[in-house]
Structure formats: structure tokens, C-alpha cells
Amino acid sequence: MSNRYIVRQATERIEFGDFQTPYALALAVCQHLASNGTWPDLIIEPSCGLGTFVAAAAKTFPFARNIIAAEINREYVTHLNNALHALPRSERIDLQLRDYFQTDWAAELQRHSGHVLVLGNFPWVTNSTQGEIGGTNLPSKSNFLKLPGIDAITGKANFDISEWMLLDVIGWLATRDSTLAMLCKSAVARKVIAHAERKHAPLADASLTRIDAMRHFGASVDACLLIMRFSSSAPHAYDYTVYGDLGETSGTTMGSRLGLPVSDIPTFDANVHLIGNSPVRWRSGVKHDAVQVMEIQDRDGVMVNMQGEPADIEDTYLYPMVKGTDLNHGRVSNISRYMIVPQRSVGAPTAEIEYCAPKTWAYLSAHRTSLGDRKSSIYRTNPRFSVFGVGDYTFKPWKIAVSALHKQLSFQMVGPCKGKPVVFDDTVYFMGFDSYQEANIAYESLTSWPVLALLGSLMFRDEKRAIKAQVLNRVDWSRANLGGTLLRKADP
Template identity: 50%
Template sequence: MTTAAARKQRIEFGDFQTPDSLALAVCKRLTALGICPDVVIEPTCGVGAFVVAAVQSFPTAKKIMGFEVNSDYLETSRLRLQHELESGRVYLAQADFFATRWQAILEQASGALLVLGNFPWVTNSVQSGIGGVNLPRKANFQHHNGLDAITGKANFDISEWMLLEVFRWMEGRQGDVAMLVKTAVARKVLAHAQRQGLALASSCIIKIDAKKAFDVSVDACLLVVRFNNAVVATDEYQVFDNLESTQGQRVGHRLGLSIADLDAFDAHVALVGKSPEKWRSGVKHDAAAVMELTRHGQTLQNGYGETVDLESDYLYPLMKGSDIGSGKGWRKKYLLVTQRYVGESTDSIRTRTPKTWRYLQKHADILGARASSIYIKNPQFSVFGVGTYSFRPWRIAICGLYKSLDFRLIAPIEGKPVMFDDTVYYLSFDEEAVAQKVFALLHSDAAKELLSSLIFWDEKRPVKASILNMLDWSLMQEGKIKSPQQSQLPLGICA
């Protein structure tokens, strides 16, 4: 197989073969959890690491079955397991997960079942991008609406679909599922199972070092789910730091939400409500080289290196998400804000600021080529994420991409409110005193502990507006919360 073809196959099949040592460590942890299967099924067994580990770790299992779509991998597994195949205890077969009639196989598996393995670590959008066919039949299994599909929420990991399919195998029987997956996928399927009321007797997430095991930089885990129809389904699970850890953190679901730390959430649940001021995201324009400018001495330059001469009317100081998240000051950047509210006509720019109008016209092709349909339906040179709130002078801001709750108090610069890019969430205020008061409340222990309990820090954008908007800081009365020392609060930014 050529290098290019091999690379495509690795991507298409999410092909990360499990090291033998990790497979054995996983099975050791499963036995410590009291899992003692009569039948083991590995639906995507690859070169057989988990089948070999199951043979060694579960001596009372009557049948261990491995299935694999790749004939070369299957042959490797057969060579490794020749003796067990001859004895009849191990069964190996070539099978495409998405085309196999699993129900017929499951009907032959009597007793306690363990479904074990490592499903592909690849999304359906990546599959489509390389022309891959290793996909389930098209179906809106997550029940997303059209808008969610447009914004990417309909993109899913193939392993997510496969895990939910395996959960369906367990309906009406006793057994366990133990699968290496991305941590985000594990949380999604557990949330889905909870919404669907599936009979999960217990579950846990055990973190693994994916960089060490697979040489990939992704948060991954062993997901263990135990099924028993005689047990009432639970809405919580534990997260362990590694395969040797015995002390876990309580995670689960409350009020229809996925909670990262149930102990902290339960301690501060009285603060859950609606933020008195709505958290907003920064300005969306999708044309940074045109709309964002930097001052060098007395001149402005755009992203193309062009010297630009504009009136100041539509120019506002800009701080990027990286500035907010890293604690940096203002770097003499500006944003061209063409509207004060979404949908406002931009015709007045022509007469009010002719130089700005000529600049926009010069780059009209670039601005007109912005791909999102939201620009097509709105006035020429439109931006989004603007409203009355955008022009209040004082802000409290946080970058959604950073893995910390570091709020910044941002003062006006050059007599104008500071604008942000759309990786930043912020509150805006007319008065400095009010902004200072809310800033102190957000830095209180109670506020940070509640918000942290709702945040899964391994996500790409862990801090979300939906989470920030759940904290009702108006309920936090002075004297009833423990606030940090004033000297510990991040400083506001002055002109």
C-alpha cells in the first residue's frame, strides 16, 4: 500500500491500534471493577490486542470473539491467537461494523456480555472530506435541527454512533461496555443515554494518556458502562485520573445539564438561574485582513500591509481573544464596526465618512465573498454581534478558548468602548462602579466554583456563553460570599 493510501486508510478508519500493554492494563482495571464476562466481543479488533488481553484476563469467559474489516489485520490476529482458535475459545471473522447483522451474533452469546475495544477516532465530516465510506447510514440520530447542522453541531465522531449502537445491543440483557474513546465522545453518549432513560446501572470515565499510547494530542479515556435492567438508571458517574486511580470525581446530570463536578454544583446550585446582564460574544466579520487594522506610529495598516487613511467614526479599539486570555494589554489594534445593530443600513457611511466608504468599496469583492449565508441576507459590509450593548463603555471579558476563569475588567480606550473578536464573551456596563462590583462578584469563590462545575476543561472552547449566562450574580449578597483580596484581581486596562 502506498504511503498516501495508508495515510487515507488511517484517517478513514480512525486507525489507532491499541498497544498490548494498554489493552492488558484496561482488562486488569475491568477485573478490579468486578467485571467477569461469559462472552467477550471486540467489534473492531485490529491486530488483536484486546482479544489477546481478554484471553489472559478473563479465564472464565467461554467465548471471545473478534471482528475486523481489514483482512491484513485479521491475519495478524489469527497468527497471534492460533492456539486459542484451535481450541475453539476464540473466534475471529472479517466484518464491517456498519454492514454486520449483529443481532444474529448476539443471539448466540448467552450469559454476561462484555463489549470491549477501541472504536475509530474520526468524525463524519473528516470522512466526507477524504471520500471515505466507513460511515453509518445517514440519519439524524442526534435529532439536531437545521441551524445546528449549519453551525457544525451535526458533525459527530463515528465512535459516537457506534457506541450508541452497542448500547442498543445491551437492551434487555446484563453486561458491560468498555471502550477507548475521546473523552468528549464519552460524555456525549452518557448524556444521550441519560436523556433516553437507558438502564445504565453504573458508568465511569477513566482518563488515559493518548499521547503516550497513540502519539495523538487528544483527551481520551476508557469509558466503562454497566447494564442491568433490574437496577434503576443512575444520572451520575465518576471520572478517574488514570487506570490505577481509585478516587474519582462525581460527574453527571442535573436540571438537564451535564455537570463536570457534582459536589461543587450541589454546593452552589442556589446561584443557578439567569444572568442579570446577558453575556455576549464579540464582533463577527470573517474578514480580518480588511476589518482589523493596526496603528504603526501615525499610520494605520490592514492585514494586507496596506497603509490606510480612515475617519475615526467607525474605528474602535480591538482586543483579540488571545489578548484577553493571556492578560496582555491593548496592542493598538482597531476594528472597523460598520453598524450599531444587526441589519442597520450601511448607506450612511458613504456621506458621513467618504474615505471609509472608498476603503470598503476597494475591498468589496473580499467582503462580498464571505461564505456565510448571514452576510448575503444583510446590507453590504455587514458585521454581526453588535447592538446597544456593544457601545457601553465598561466591559468584563473572558476568552472562551482558554482553560481558566480569568475575567478581565476592560476600561474605554481613547474615549471609546473596546471591541472583541468572537472568541470573547463579555458583559457591558454604563457605569464603572457597577462594572467593578460585578467584577468582584465574578471573582468570588462561589461564582468560580459554580462555573467550574459546569465546564469540561478538555473541550476546545471550554468557556461558553450558555454556561456564563446560568450564573445569577444578583443572588450573591455582600457579606455572604468569600471574595479574594482586591490586590489579587486582574487590573483594568486604561488608555
């Protein structure tokens, strides 16, 4: 069997998150660990694949007494088994064909003494991808995050299988003097450290070192080497250092404060007095999942939908809209796009549209198939043509909005257009105000230097959504000098 070129079927490769680590990278990771004083007695590679980490560890740690390597793919195990004899002190390597999720790792650990190193690179796959391809390679309690609300219903309660596995490892490993060194997504690494802090795990220090995933894996992922050292005797420390690459010796200190992930601890600490609750709640824009039908463009006076079909409808349910990209570039005037908002609150009846706006009813009915085909089950259990993320706040005349998909804090104040409130889709976060004065004071506060600096220290620009509503809602911008009392009245 040829070395690293055992090729799995595409879907199987996805299901098992199969991205084998090149030997050079595995060796660099092991040497990095050794140069930082890691000298394990027991090494565990719990999803070892073709075994590059096993080979690199066998070479780098000649004094390790045991190396346990497990893998679910029989072909990979056979391949590695055939190659074992060439590795230094191969008799200490215990290679097992095993499903991680079916293994009692705590019991395995109890059979050995000394410092433990858990090393490797867990599968790169999310539970929702597993759902899409019908994969079953999942932990049995796969709803482990128990996300509440609309995210869970719409299937956004998406998590990386590696996150589940890393949290699981901490559960059985942290009771021992040990080191965890795993390649993973940077966002996953941060969540894992935050979890260790919440659980008061005996973490002595941690670091994230950026890995060029495109170069090593041909994957466009923000990846890192996560190292966590657990010690029963050292003081607990949950701030961690982020390095640009394996050779770097100084990095940035990140961590969490008041339950929030912080990307710049000194800036956060300097502005921590602004942490509280946003005086007006940040909301997501309207969620309709049907851009082609629900969004309408004014093309030189002719209203057409996003498929280019004419949309001869009343303006009763039509609202001017601004997209996230336009907000990001400050383009909030000369609006030519509109959204049909058929409800004023979630679940409100839609039957009245037939009488109030018959042409709109006819248009929506003509597109009932595509509206009915919208994926999420929430659409099926609500009145026909329903949308989500609507409420009084949607119809407030003045808004402060920011794109949720961009990485800049480009807040824009948006007033009514042609006598109607401007609306946004669900790629935008906004606050609604009753008057220009209230919105303006909020805008001045929000764009003051301390507030922007604090928000910047709470953003992780490598994340898809670097700006998050939970974070925006934790910043009390009214504390940045300007008139908080007036603003509090605006909060419904």
C-alpha cells in the first residue's frame, strides 16, 4: 500500500474530517513542544490517521515510555502497523483500531503514570455537515452545546466535532499533569480555553500558534496549534498567548474577562467600565431566506424582483432596505432596494394581505412554491409567507446599523426613506430609535474612541462573524460621557 495516498471516498473523507498532517509539520510541532520543556512519559494520538504525529513523536521523545495511537479507519491502521518497525523503539507503540467516541479514555489513562501528552489533529467536520451527508461519526450527545432559541430551530446550532472531542479530552486529561497539543481551528481553540476556565480546569498555561492551513492542508481555514498545560500544583491561568508561527517568541495576550472572549486584554482592561447592557437592544434584521422573491429593486421606476421578474405590487408591505455591504461602505442614501415585510411581529397572521394588498398577495402566491420550499422548519409551522426577526423595533424610524458580515465597526445612522422606516436583512445588526435626537446621541456615544476601542478588543477578526450581537449588547455606550438618561427612555 502506498504511503500517504490511500484515498477515501469524498463523502467518507468529509464524514471523518480527514486531513492528514504532513510529516514536516508534525515534526515541527513535536520539536516545538520539546524545546518548550515537554517531556512526556505517555503520548496519546487519539485519531492518528496515517500516523505522522506518531512517527514524529517517536523520534522527538525517545524517553516516552508508551505511545498509544488510535484510529477508526482500518486501512490507515494497517498502513501504520506495517510502518511501525521503522520507528524508534517501536515496541512502546500500542496501535489500536478504535472509535474515539466508543473509547473509555479515562480508564486507558489510569493504566499509566507520569506526564501525559495528548497530541494530534482531530477530524475537521461540523455536526451540520454530518447531517447534510447523512454521516454518523458523531458523539452520542451531539447537542452538547444546548443552544437555545431561534438558532437551534434554524439549525445554526452548528459545532465542530473537534470542539466536542477537545472538551472531552479536557474532561479525562486535566486531572493529570499533562499537555494537550492539537491542531484545530483558532475559533475552536478559543472556545476550548474558555470552557476550561468556566470549568475551573487546572490550566497552568496555554497558547495558540497560527498554522498556515492552506500551505499544509490546502484548506482555507484559520488553524492553529493549541497547547494547554494542566498542572495540579501550578496556579490556574486562563489568559493565553497567540503567536504568529512556531518560531515566534513574543505574542499577543488574549483571554476572557467577565465571560467574554477578549482579543486584546490591555485595551479591554482600560475600558472595562463600559461593560454593562446596551441601553437599546441590538437586533438582527429580518430573516426571510428568499432573497429572490422578497427583495425588490427599483430599476428606473420599474419594480423587479431579484430574478429580474416584474413585481407589480402595492407599497403597503414594501420597505426600503439597506444591505450590509452598503452599510460597510457608508452607502445609506439613494436607496433602490426594497423588502416585502408581510408581518409586524413573528407569527402574525398573513391572510389579511389578500384584502389589504391584493397585488402583493397575488405576487406572493405566485411564488408560494419557492417560499414554501424554504429549508427551515420554522417556516412550515408559521403562517404562509412568514418572515422572522420582526417586531416593533423593525419599524422604528431611526436606526443605527452595522454589517454583521464585515470586520469593520462601520456604524451608520439610517433615517426614514420616502416616509418609511428602512429595514435590514439578517446580515445586519441594528438598534431602533423613535427620534433623530435619540439616535444621534447614541451614534455619538457609540462611535466615541473608548467604545470603539472596547468593541475592537472583543472582536476576533479571523471569525466569519467578527461582530456579534451578544458582544454589542454587553457594551453600555451611554457611559461614554453623553446623556444616558434620555437614551434609556428609548428602550421599549
